[in-house]
Amino acid sequence: MDKAKEALRQKQSQAPIIQLKGVTKRFGAVTAVDHIDLDIYPGELFCLLGGSGSGKSTLLRMLSGFETPSEGQIIIDGVDMAGVEPYERPVNMMFQSYALFPHMTVFDNVAYGLRRMKFSKAEVHAQVAELLHMVQLDDYAKRKPHQLSGGQRQRVALARALARRPKLLLLDEPLGALDKKLREETQFELVKIQEQSGVTFVVVTHDQEEAMTLADRIGVMDRGRIVQIGEPRDIYEYPGSRFVADFIGSVNLFDCSIGEEGEDFTILDSEDLKGSIRVGHGISGAPGSDVSYAIRPEKIALNRDSENADNEFSGIIEDVAYMGNWSLYRVRLDCGCILKVSQANLKRQDQTNLTWDDRVFASWSDTAGVVLPS
Amino acid sequence: MKWSARALVIAVPMLWLLLFFLLPFLVVGKISVSEAAIARPPYLPIYEIEDGALILRIAYANFTFLFEDPLYLAAYLNSLKIAAYSTLFSLIVAYPMAYYIARCEARKRNILLMLVILPFWTSFLLRVYAWIGILKTNGILNNMLLGVGIIDEPLVMMQTDFAVYVGVVYTYLPFMVLPLYTNLVKLDQSLLEASADLGANPIVTFLKVTLPLSIPGIVAGSMLVFIPVVGEFVIPALLGGPDQLMIGKVLWTEFFSNRDWPVASAVAIVMLMVVVMPIMWLRNHTERMEAAA
Numbered sequence: 001m002d003k004a005k006e007a008l009r010q011k012q013s014q015a016p017i018i019q020l021k022g023v024t025k026r027f028g029a030v031t032a033v034d035h036i037d038l039d040i041y042p043g044e045l046f047c048l049l050g051g052s053g054s055g056k057s058t059l060l061r062m063l064s065g066f067e068t069p070s071e072g073q074i075i076i077d078g079v080d081m082a083g084v085e086p087y088e089r090p091v092n093m094m095f096q097s098y099a100l101f102p103h104m105t106v107f108d109n110v111a112y113g114l115r116r117m118k119f120s121k122a123e124v125h126a127q128v129a130e131l132l133h134m135v136q137l138d139d140y141a142k143r144k145p146h147q148l149s150g151g152q153r154q155r156v157a158l159a160r161a162l163a164r165r166p167k168l169l170l171l172d173e174p175l176g177a178l179d180k181k182l183r184e185e186t187q188f189e190l191v192k193i194q195e196q197s198g199v200t201f202v203v204v205t206h207d208q209e210e211a212m213t214l215a216d217r218i219g220v221m222d223r224g225r226i227v228q229i230g231e232p233r234d235i236y237e238y239p240g241s242r243f244v245a246d247f248i249g250s251v252n253l254f255d256c257s258i259g260e261e262g263e264d265f266t267i268l269d270s271e272d273l274k275g276s277i278r279v280g281h282g283i284s285g286a287p288g289s290d291v292s293y294a295i296r297p298e299k300i301a302l303n304r305d306s307e308n309a310d311n312e313f314s315g316i317i318e319d320v321a322y323m324g325n326w327s328l329y330r331v332r333l334d335c336g337c338i339l340k341v342s343q344a345n346l347k348r349q350d351q352t353n354l355t356w357d358d359r360v361f362a363s364w365s366d367t368a369g370v371v372l373p374s
Numbered sequence: 375m376k377w378s379a380r381a382l383v384i385a386v387p388m389l390w391l392l393l394f395f396l397l398p399f400l401v402v403g404k405i406s407v408s409e410a411a412i413a414r415p416p417y418l419p420i421y422e423i424e425d426g427a428l429i430l431r432i433a434y435a436n437f438t439f440l441f442e443d444p445l446y447l448a449a450y451l452n453s454l455k456i457a458a459y460s461t462l463f464s465l466i467v468a469y470p471m472a473y474y475i476a477r478c479e480a481r482k483r484n485i486l487l488m489l490v491i492l493p494f495w496t497s498f499l500l501r502v503y504a505w506i507g508i509l510k511t512n513g514i515l516n517n518m519l520l521g522v523g524i525i526d527e528p529l530v531m532m533q534t535d536f537a538v539y540v541g542v543v544y545t546y547l548p549f550m551v552l553p554l555y556t557n558l559v560k561l562d563q564s565l566l567e568a569s570a571d572l573g574a575n576p577i578v579t580f581l582k583v584t585l586p587l588s589i590p591g592i593v594a595g596s597m598l599v600f601i602p603v604v605g606e607f608v609i610p611a612l613l614g615g616p617d618q619l620m621i622g623k624v625l626w627t628e629f630f631s632n633r634d635w636p637v638a639s640a641v642a643i644v645m646l647m648v649v650v651m652p653i654m655w656l657r658n659h660t661e662r663m664e665a666a667a
Contacts, residue, residue: 066567086570099568103586112582113572164573 008044008216008231015078017042017167017200018063023072025058032058034224035072042167045194045201047211050221051247056204059221060170063202064093077167087116092166096173098157100145106132106156107141113164131159134193151182158190162197171203175210187213208248212236220244242372245294252300252340254293255374258285265366268293274335278310280366295369297342302329302360309363315339317358329354331362399646406639409433416633436640446624446641450648453621456535456610457603460542461596464550467543468595472554473584476561483559490551502541502612509537509613533615541609549598557591558584593660601649621645 016039025033033055040046048056061067062074065086074081077090092113100109110131114124132138135155145153154177161169174190175183191214194201205211211218212232219226220235220243228240239245242253256268259276261283268277268291277293285291306312315333322345329341339362343354354360408417409431422429440446475486493501508514509531516528531537561584569579607622614620621641628638 064567064571066570085575086567087573087575091571093568093571095564095568097562097564099562099564101565101568101583112569112574116573116578160572 004216005231011041011043011216014042016040017044017077018202019073019075020059021073021075023059023062023069023074025055025062025067026070031224033062033069036224036226038219038226038229040200040202042200043198045191045203045214045216047203047205047215047218048221048226049205049208049211049218049248051206053223054221055224056206056221057172060093060172060202060204063168064091064170065089090167091170092161092164092168093170094157094161094172094174096176098145098153098177100153100156100160102145104144105141106137106143106145106148109145109156110160110163113160117164127163131163134162134196135159150177150179151186154178154186158193162193162199165197166199168200168202171201173205173207174203176205176207183210190214212248220247222247237370239294239370239372242292242294242374245292245370245372250297250340250342252295252297254295254337255290256293256371257290258283258287261287266371268371272335272337273313273333275313277369278366279369279371283371290374292372292374293369294372295364297328297340298326298344299368300339300341300362300364302331302341302343302354302362304354304358304360306361307363310366311368312361312363313339314359314361317354317356317360320355329360331360333362402639402642405635406436406643407432407434408636409435410634410636415635417636433636436636437644439637440640440644445619446621449619449621449624450644452619453604453606453645454648456538456542456620457600457606460539460546460603461550461600463539463543464546464599465592465596468547468550468554469592471547472551472558472591475551475555476558487552487555490548494548498545499608501545502609505537505541505544505613506532509540532613533618535614535618537613538610538618541613542603542606545609546599546603550595553594553598554588554591557588557594561587590660593656597653597656601653604649605645 018038018040020036020038023033023036023038024031036059048059050056058067062069063076063081065081065084068082081089101112104112107128110128111124114127119127128141129138132141135158137152137155137159140148140152140156145156148156154174158174161171175186178186187210201214203211203214205214215232217229218232218235220228222243228235228244230238235244236248239248239251245251246253254270254272254277256270256272256277258266259269260267264281266279266281266283268279270277270293279293283291306314313333313335315331317329318332318338319330321328324345326342326344329343331339331341333339341362404420405417408420410416411418418431420431422431471490475483475490478486506513510516511528511530511532513532515531516525519525520528565583565587566579569583570576574582605622605625606620607626610618610620611623611626625638625641625645628634628641632638
């Protein structure tokens with residue numbers, strides 16, 4: 001972890017390769033992208049994460065040059081991209097549909113970008129061979145795209161996009177068309193290739209798991225704005241808003257108001273829970289003001305007996321979903337609200353054996369949750 | 375039950391083809407190997423039963439005659455030439471049209487397609503006559519050019535190859551536009567974006583991506599123009615000159631002026647062969663293309 005952070009700090013000590021300054025895109029009355037300021041650094045793998053209609057794809061298309069910003073400036077490697085055609089940009093894109101040329105072989109697809117540059121035939125040949133080797137498709141050069149599997153097409157698309165050695169590679173839902181198993185394998189492969197090539201990757205995805213595994217940094221987008229930028233762990237553990245907490249992973253959210261404040265703790269009064277939550281740090285905000293409290297399901301412990309812990313609420317298990325490596329419990333608390341709790345299934349024979357209608361005590365430590373502006 | 379329903383569905387078009395294509399074709403085939411005679415109909419039967427013996431009278435002379443008189447060969451070649459040029463000109467005019475329509479928004483597309491088909495609502499003959507009015511020496515076009523002062527004396531356009539090409543391209547244009555449009559409207563926009571993204575300017579993108587992918591449309595449109603133009607009779611008769619030798623016209627003359635049905639039938643059979651061969655080749659070619667795509 002520290003190594004990763006150090007590597008990221010090092011990347012960020014360089015001049016940014018992409019600078020977005022107040023970039024806005026309007027389609028008629030709709031503002032798809034709303035005043036985005038963003039710096040992305042060389043060698044980074046940056047993920048734009050958001051739901052459909054969040055503006056992430058529009059932002060990507062502005063970087064590639066297929067859309068022009070209504071306002072603002074896009075600077076790539078120190079050059080203002082205003083008026084620069086897509087075919088003149090030092091940027092390549094891997095399309096969501098892959099957009100492989102159906103009438104060309106794998107070789108010709110990968111060579112397409114190289115042939116637009118001043119390379120001799122032999123150079124093109126050597127580079128394509130190298131690229132196909134990188135994506136482990138050495139023997140597929142003569143195939144047509146329709147003769148390939150989904151995973152192979154994805155790798156051809158990646159090789160083709162990397163062929164021109166772009167300063168920046170844009171990937172639109174790169175793993176979206178793959179099945180789950182293949183997606184997991186490909187995620188790591190993609191990261192490896194990114195590290196080897198040293199190219200800056202900007203990935204657009206709606207899949208938070210994909211963003212988590214791939215990214216050095218994630219930019220969470222909502223309604224045309226970037227609502228939070230950070231490393232995956234920070235985004236997950238320290239979400240800055242209810243939206244981010246709810247969007248990334250699963251979370252229990254409670255409306256609270258700030259109650260008693262001590263030197264190193266704060267008590268939140270929650271109407272939802274009909275009780276109070278102890279938070280192990282001070283909070284900026286006047287007593288009585290409204291906040292939200294977010295607690296992740298896996299941070300909560302379930303016990304049959306009360307342990308008199310700080311944040312302990314009793315309830316009845318309403319539903320259990322067994323997922324193999326973990327189980328999700330829906331606990332109906334005495335206050336009437338539902339608490340999602342997940343427990344890792346560490347042992348094959350679980351001694352506690354919690355099941356439907358069992359009475360349980362759910363508890364969490366005073367540092368487990370996050371206080372958010374409501 | 376299921377089988378008989380299927381058979382019925384196939385039987386209707388089969389019967390249609392049998393009655394209106396295969397039978398007439400066989401009749402024409404029969405006449406083409408008969409001997410001409412001053413009779414009604416003007417040819418001899420190809421078989422007779424004399425004294426209990428069947429006598430076949432197959433006359434190949436009608437076919438060999440076609441190759442002896444250079445007129446026929448010239449007419450075939452000229453027809454093929456005119457059909458080939460017409461197809462080319464139609465393609466040059468139709469491609470940008472189809473491309474533009476395919477790129478319009480859906481609502482505008484339908485209006486434009488409607489406009490392409492609109493001429494079909496008036497009689498074909500009427501439209502060809504309208505071209506006479508436009509192209510003749512004191513016609514609309516000459517008067518306009520004279521009025522503007524571009525020319526000092528009227529251009530001779532009627533009864534030239536030019537008039538024939540104008541008439542043919544005008545008449546057959548929709549047959550080229552529609553298959554091209556159908557092909558181009560399916561073209562995946564992301565392929566064009568991928569091409570641009572990989573450093574190809576719009577011209578290279580057109581040549582390397584759009585054009586190769588539209589070949590099935592080009593082939594289909596070309597067939598629809600080429601085949602009927604080979605046998606075209608009305609347009610060259612009305613707009614072309616008397617020296618305009620086309621096989622359709624030769625056929626007409628043999629049938630109606632010379633009343634030589636056997637030679638006329640032979641001309642028709644050879645014309646069919648001349649047309650079928652390029653179709654076979656093109657079909658073969660498209661199938662290979664489609665298999666590859």
